[in-house]
Amino acid sequence: MTDNSSDEAQRREHLRISLRLGNDADFLLDCDGMTVQLGHWHWWRPGKLGLGNIKDISRGGVGLISACRLHQGMKLKLLLNDDLVLPISITHGRQLYGPLWFYGGRYLELSTEDLYRALRLVQQHRRKLRQGRRQPVLEP
Known part of the structure; x- marks a missing residue:
């Protein structure tokens, strides 16, 4: 699966909230991000994908x-917390x-209320990530 950066501007319809703490830093190292569980789309498949x-x-x-x-077209659930999927x-x-x-990924069957909660x-x-970045580092 590939991703063309030239298509990105055309594909993006909405402003995004980025968890990256700086645009010039390494993509992998810059962001703590928000860890979520990846769940199977169908309820009868127990367990998590990762x-x-x-x-x-x-x-x-x-x-x-x-x-x-994961592959293009694959359906899954992002489990943000116990009651928000x-x-x-x-x-x-x-x-x-x-x-x-x-x-x-694009949303499937998501209510406006759940979207705003997410x-x-x-x-x-x-905000917590950014506040943590501003805290002084104390060394022993």
Whole structure:
């Protein structure tokens, strides 16, 4: 699966909330992101696919990094917490480094209320990341 950066501007319809703390830093090292569980789309499939790390989110979809091998068109659920699940379909992906892949996904069957809850949760996480960056590092 490939990702053309020239198509990115055309594909992006909504402003995104980025969890990256700086645009000039290494994509893999710059962002703590928000760790989520990747769940199977169908309820009868127990267990999880693995973990993902949200890098950005918008009203249209989500960008995440994962070592799980996902494919275009694959449906899955992002479990943000015990009562908030984002159903998505993978739209694109590209290999970053070693086993890590960056994936983009669009929402499926998501209520406006759940979307706004997810956006608020990610914004709160982003604020915590930025506040943590400003704290002085104390060395023994």
